[in-house]
Amino acid sequence: MNNILEIEEKLSFDFFWNEVSKTENGYGLIRDNTKHNIASIASVGFGLSAIPIGIERKWITKEEGYNRAFKTLNTFLYNVEQKEGFYLHFVDMKNGKRVWNSEVSVIDTSIFLMGALTVAEYFKGEIYELFEKIYERINWQWYTDKNKNMFYMGYWYESGFHGYWDGYAEQLMMYIMGAASPTYPVDPILYYSFNRNLGRYKNYELIYTWTGSIFTYQxxxxxxxxRNKKDKLGVDWFKNSILATKASRQYSIDNNHIYKSFSENSWGLTACDSPNGYRGDFGAPPSAHNNTENKTDGTIPPAGTIGSIVFTPDEVIEAMKYYDTLENLKCKYGFKDAFNLDKNWYSDIVIGIDKGISLLMIENYRTGMIWDLVMKNKYIKRGLALLEIK
Structure with missing residues (x-):
């Protein structure tokens, strides 16, 4: 068992260590995926979080990890394009400037920030100071509609703010870091202002997300x-993710007669590569309106499964053993992004955020290292206290 976890974790780490920019103005930027030479700041967030794992598992030296973290945070403080402290979703690997008419992203900035916080807590000292300068610059209030008490979904230079984080998804970190901000804190009411819609699939009732993509629960x-925490409404988000994971697995079991890729050991529908390109809408019920049409084409992403190892470890490990039998699914960075047996298709890429969730969740399952580092942080403690999650 440990062998398959060790291999996927190490090869996932290798992606973040190798697929990195070392230019003067873009040092530390990490590729979004192996197809495009474009960086995503979320990929960098996972990559920074990977550094303590690499050091503790002796894949890199502490000096190598420190230098990578220090130079990366310097790049983000001084070179990567930002507005009101928020970064662009996608940037040029060479210089950190906007590409693809990308949005100024609150969620991707938050994922980057969690990585910065992780290395700050691990190294302390100068790394912590750099993290705080980046954190203190973020104007969380600017990204908030105070009439609705909600974060906006995205901001584009050309057209301003669009949409709202009005339902549950992957964004809990935003409320914690926003409330704890030492410079531009947002009211904890934002956390209690998004919809908590209940839905059911078979025996599993949970607060569901828009698409039901499993990454949103991870x-x-x-x-x-x-774990063992509830907010003042009594919501236990960890338990909710366990239920979402079990529902997603059950959905694949129930639809095995439709899709060859689906089974008790092949599940975890989430945003991923597909035979028709990247799909952000793959998911399982329950989801918004409990609408399951067009939520899948039979494509399975291993990261969707692996990212739930802390929620349902036995089921995930059995699935990983199955994925390991698919030789066409393997590459130098572990499992490729996805496969579809009905279409005899295997992705030819890996995607940073999918490798990232696999890496971090495997480590949390094995040692709890990332959790232990992050939960020591004074801002995380403050944010959870302000939101009354205890």
């Missing part, structure tokens, strides 16, 4: 340990 949990 990302905040990669850093923040919600």
């Amino acid at each position: 990302y905040s949990h990669a850093w923040i340990d919600f």
